[in-house]
Amino acid sequence: MNSIRKSANAEVLHRLNSGDPVLEDVGPAIEVLPGMTKNTILASGPPIPWTDYVGGQRDGIIGGAQYEGLAATPEEAVAKLDSGEIVVASAHEYDAVGSLAGIYTASMPVFVVRNKTYGNVGYCNFYEGTNPRRLNYGTYDQGVKERLDYVHTVVAPVIRDAVRAAGGIPLKHLMVRALHMGDELHSRNTAASLLFTNEVIPHLLKISETQKTGVEKTIEALTADNYFFLRMSMAAGKCIADAAHGVEGASVISAMAIGCREFGVRVSGLGDQWFGGSLPSVEAKLFDGHNEDEITWMGGDSVIAETVGLGGFAQAAAFPLQAYQGGSPEVMVQRNRELYDITVGENTHFKIPYFGYQGTPTGIDIFKVAETKIEPKLDIGVAGTNGEQIGAGVVKAPLICFERAVTAYKEKYGE
């Protein structure tokens, strides 16, 4: 390896380790996302033209147009999308990350998470709740609308007020602790959601003097299931990863994303180009009543977690995950250990108790992936063709993305 690449990758690792995500605010996408417009809909995955979107992700975009009031019917939405009156773009290009289909519309509230060390911001919208029918799984109907409205009008404003009352909520120490409590902060956010709740309670208490019902309902939303923190973890991952992007000569991944057509990666030293390839393969544990034929791909930027050393890269911190996504402790340990072979180093904050508090493997090097043929392992929710979550599992990022990135790296920087 040439020494420029080595020092560039060391700089990327340093930036990944020194990121300091702080939840600063909550606000509508139209107000806080740079460049967002009233008629823009964001979706997860590398950027592709509207006409390339298929399946659940296409359905999600159409549903988003209806939810935002940009179209009264799916047909009207399609016509306006076809004509360019409604614009579709990749969330990643707006400093945001989308869960599954990852639909953002202008009025949706988003978490505003600033990387205090580097000043940049990452965004993510809110978790829709436990009901498997969700816009981010490509479904839109009256129930989905009502649940979105509830989160947007009841929960988000209370969280916003609490965050403002707190003067911002540092997230990294919560993430560090959650890794000691069975979370890997992608498919498991149980402890982090509790820790976050705990952090905002004193502020919620104050707010409850004037907004009693809202606070009660928000506490319910925070604690009723175990995923509330995921969107903050994603925004944190995004602002950490973005600060590590653009290091000249670096061969470390600064973003991964699942699209409805292919998986893609972006590399710190290779500008804004995405390197795509086939769709990933998945080992899934499906909910009762579902089968593998139903598995479909409709996007997913939540693999930003693995990009910064979480999720699949911290599986051995989260043995309870086996109940949700299958696998055995032995497999989880073996999978997690081999990922050290494809990263440039270890995380200095995110640590795995079972590995004697060794830092998680961090900074995925395209050369190491291409040479070892060890694919990054990613913890994901699995979508079904009917537009619901039907399970969860472990995805292997396709090698071809990394091989193409290596080719581009060699073209730019020489052998």
Added chain:
Amino acid sequence: MNSIRKSANAEVLHRLNSGDPVLEDVGPAIEVLPGMTKNTILASGPPIPWTDYVGGQRDGIIGGAQYEGLAATPEEAVAKLDSGEIVVASAHEYDAVGSLAGIYTASMPVFVVRNKTYGNVGYCNFYEGTNPRRLNYGTYDQGVKERLDYVHTVVAPVIRDAVRAAGGIPLKHLMVRALHMGDELHSRNTAASLLFTNEVIPHLLKISETQKTGVEKTIEALTADNYFFLRMSMAAGKCIADAAHGVEGASVISAMAIGCREFGVRVSGLGDQWFGGSLPSVEAKLFDGHNEDEITWMGGDSVIAETVGLGGFAQAAAFPLQAYQGGSPEVMVQRNRELYDITVGENTHFKIPYFGYQGTPTGIDIFKVAETKIEPKLDIGVAGTNGEQIGAGVVKAPLICFERAVTAYKEKYGE
């Protein structure tokens, strides 16, 4: 093994597994503990005469007498204890368990935890807070008094009101979940404390309308450190274990306790006799500035946790413990695995994710301990001769207690 013992032990295991601890109330020891009197002081460990208490536990009893206003000075306390005007007894005989020295006085609030399946109740008083100078570590001074007063007059009444508003708080499901989040519910109660906080928040919100400051301070106490749940876990363990006591022919332990002079065990089928022996040995990780010569024994009933399949018997659920009490993940796994050789079965609720959700080894059989010479391993806080917590570690229960119990069993039931 004769078939009476086998079926008796199966019954004990069934009772240990089917215990259902519910926090019903909080009240002063004098009002809720059966048989408690104004001039009684309880201490942890098997029952011994006042004159046998030594070291920190003796100091704790004297401090308790002062705290309760039974004596103005240590000298007066000793005189009244010598004359029998102040009575000392074992907490275990009052259905209660004491942490470390385990001092209970009449006015102290205690958790009232009922085993809903069997109707019996277990009690434990409140955690004093993070300051290493505590009455339960044999220290008494103005600071200790103030911290006790704070817990008793500010925190306990709010918890009592919340518990009553909730109509009781079932604890077992919290304990089950905490084991999936890095706790073993003896030396680590981080997740359980958060889960409990989460459970009472809706009730605290209501109470805060009239008791704002008290609720704010209580939330601080609940969340400022990570031990608040320990005393509830202990009371839960006590009422689970007591329901498994008194099964004719059973050779399973129904209580273990550390005294200032010796370790002792009680056996389900051998009545109220304690089988004592030498003090245990300990592998400790000491706080900075302390050394092994300072380690002292001043009691501890918290090993009720291990009696019901928690603590050391669930160490592989709590890898983060290595940061607190030392050891390595490998040693924790090996220690936990070998305990299956000395128990009659597995817990049907308390499970270990790292073991593929296998139940914790539960129901310590005196015969199996004596035959295999595998001592029960117990997670404890370590006290120093100057009367503070100086570290934490893993204790081996002395074999001699189990051997003496086996002898007594054979005398009663034949070979």
